[in-house]
Amino acid sequence: MPELPEVETVRRGLTALVQGAKINSVAVPYPKAIVSDLTDFQTNLAGATIDKIDRRGKFLLFRLSNQKTLVSHLRMEGQYSVEPVGATPHKHTEVIFTLDDDRDLMYNDTRRFGRMQLVPTGKEYQEVSGLAKMGPEPTEADLDITYLTSILAKSHRKIKPFLLDQSNVAGLGNIYTDEVLWQTKVHPETLTDHLSAEEVANLRQNIIQEINRATVHHGTTVHSFSNVFGEVGQFQNELDVYGRAGEPCRRCGTTLVKIKVAQRGTTYCPKCQVQK
DNA sequence: GTCAGTGTTTAACG
DNA sequence: GCGTTAAACACTGA
Numbered sequence: 347m348p349e350l351p352e353v354e355t356v357r358r359g360l361t362a363l364v365q366g367a368k369i370n371s372v373a374v375p376y377p378k379a380i381v382s383d384l385t386d387f388q389t390n391l392a393g394a395t396i397d398k399i400d401r402r403g404k405f406l407l408f409r410l411s412n413q414k415t416l417v418s419h420l421r422m423e424g425q426y427s428v429e430p431v432g433a434t435p436h437k438h439t440e441v442i443f444t445l446d447d448d449r450d451l452m453y454n455d456t457r458r459f460g461r462m463q464l465v466p467t468g469k470e471y472q473e474v475s476g477l478a479k480m481g482p483e484p485t486e487a488d489l490d491i492t493y494l495t496s497i498l499a500k501s502h503r504k505i506k507p508f509l510l511d512q513s514n515v516a517g518l519g520n521i522y523t524d525e526v527l528w529q530t531k532v533h534p535e536t537l538t539d540h541l542s543a544e545e546v547a548n549l550r551q552n553i554i555q556e557i558n559r560a561t562v563h564h565g566t567t568v569h570s571f572s573n574v575f576g577e578v579g580q581f582q583n584e585l586d587v588y589g590r591a592g593e594p595c596r597r598c599g600t601t602l603v604k605i606k607v608a609q610r611g612t613t614y615c616p617k618c619q620v621q622k
Numbered sequence: 623g624t625c626a627g628t629g630t631t632t633a634a635c636g
Numbered sequence: 637g638c639g640t641t642a643a644a645c646a647c648t649g650a
Contacts, residue, residue: 421630457647
């Protein structure tokens with residue numbers, strides 16, 4: 347379900363619905379979803395209040411009143427929803443947080459890839475490997491042009507897997523990477539050290555703008571994504587390449603082509619995006 | 623029945 | 637260490 351704009355959309359919904367709520371108890375129908383010690387997880391969450399919900403890259407960070415942070419990654423299809431207390435769990439409900447105010451916060455995950463863990467607040471960047479290595483957020487303030495130029499130049503790999511690697515830039519996934527490369531007119535298999543200074547500058551701008559636009563549209567729904575309110579995103583209507591293989595390029599009319607790059611389906615325009 | 627899939631991690635190999 | 641490829645995770649839907 348989620349790349350950064352979708353996770354941010356979920357974060358905002360969760361903030362509106364459960365910030366300030368107190369957790370009474372936690373049931374875990376699918377224990378594999380919990381990476382940290384299960385007993386510790388349940389014991390420490392009981393009685394804690396959700397003070398705030400942060401996001402870093404594609405991770406959600408529930409800040410709790412007891413100096414602990416619940417780190418949650420939705421992977422492909424994780425979803426949160428809020429139901430009246432005692433609501434019948436879904437077939438793929440993995441964790442149920444019963445709140446003090448007669449509501450249940452449910453975590454559902456059809457594909458069962460999502461994971462969560464409880465860590466001491468402040469230690470999340472050491473204890474969660476994905477967070478420890480996380481690159482800068484794709485924002486004007488954090489994604490420094492000098493940094494981006496430097497890591498692109500010293501890397502010797504294809505631009506697509508480079509952008510999917512969260513340690514380089516946080517938050518991009520398969521959809522937005524294809525979109526951004528099309529906008530920048532760069533072939534997905536172009537080697538990172540072959541990009542011109544102008545292309546790097548454009549790439550940076552397009553990354554920042556695309557993530558922003560998608561967030562404003564509440565994310566992209568292509569398979570199952572919905573926010574905490576059960577609403578789908580709107581950005582799927584704005585996509586130029588993802589899911590459009592066989593259709594004409596919106597810039598030049600050439601038929602878009604789909605290939606595999608680093609094991610991921612990749613759609614691009616063979617005329618606009620020529621490999622150098 | 624087969625295959626692809628919004629993500630990440632790990633192993634094997636050059 | 638760097639990079640690539642394949643596989644694994646688990647399940648749904650085309």
